[in-house]
Amino acid sequence: MAAQTTAKPAGLKVLHATVALQTAAVFVQSITAGLMMTVPYGHVLHSAGSYALWVVTVAHVVVAVLAWRPGGGSTEPIWYSAGFLALITAQVFLGVFHVTVLHVPLAAVLLVAGVVYLFRIRR
Template identity: 80%
Template sequence: MVKLLHATVTLQTALVFVQSITAGLMMALPHGHVLHSAGSYTLWFVTVAHVVVAVLAWRRSGGSPEPVWSAAGFLALITAQVFLGVYHVTALHVPLAAALLVASLLYLVRIRRLAAAPATAATAAATR
């Protein structure tokens, strides 16, 4: 389940990055806003999936609920981001986008370590 959480966070981070590209295309192309809009809703649905996967991973492992809180917080921020974009509040939309990209990258690094930890423990146990 940790690998699925890792995959979901990886996809989410990639989509946040792609959104920065489509934001630039929105300014350069006549219909670039369609790509940016489609990407924002796709990112929102992937973030909902991230919450579901985080809950399932937590319930199965019985560990810390911290990934659930992180996913829920990210969902709240992505939802705010969508509304800020819809209402053209660029003074908040752009800085929040940058913060979301950094937060998603940091969380991805953290999840990668979590996903690698069981493999490292299994390797260490096998060599004894």
Template identity: 50%
Template sequence: MATQVSPTVNGRRHSLFLRSAGALQTLTIFLQAVSAGLLLTSAYGETLHSVGARVMYGATMLYVLAAVLAWKPGGGSLRPVWHASGFLVLASAQVLLGIAHVPSLHVPLGVLMFGLSVLVLVPRRSPTHAQDHRGGDGALT
């Protein structure tokens, strides 16, 4: 006997997976900043930063997968797929700049990636949601 799951429940699962993957990506980027500090101060920092780069890249690929799963089955917005794909491009550039030892571009790109990944975690307010909290004169109540 097959169990039918409503599209709303399925959409919530994919949305939760997408938000979790985004949070994981943000965490791994933050840990890369920590390991970069250890790279400068300890002998094991280089190994930790190298392993962290692989984990961060994997988390970025997981974010792309989550975005595609949130979009494709339920016909959701394509915007998360574009955001995730952009992160994958930035992560690829970050890895290449790290391998090439170009810290003048590698470090600012890492800061940019962290900032953008934090922005992805901030929930968006829809225009209709903002109108719900307005009084008759248009002021927020």
């Protein structure tokens, strides 16, 4: 009897890669936040990273919709990506307006949520 392999559809592979990239970008943002406090050009890296993270999150929404549409699977990745986009957008505005009292805790929430969802979606 031949062993059966269950290959994941290409859309799910791209979705997994996008979530991994997004989670890595959130982690890099925590590093650039530390650099912002220690080196003169750290704020430039943190700012550039925030906009890059926002673009990756928009791509995550698009990929989630495209991964769902062909097979008619769960809409959970769409809801997660849309919620994450809303939080990242709020995070960018909090950072631009220097509302550190909300910006820092939200960053921690985003990092934990990203890691948890990455492990969850990999199952």
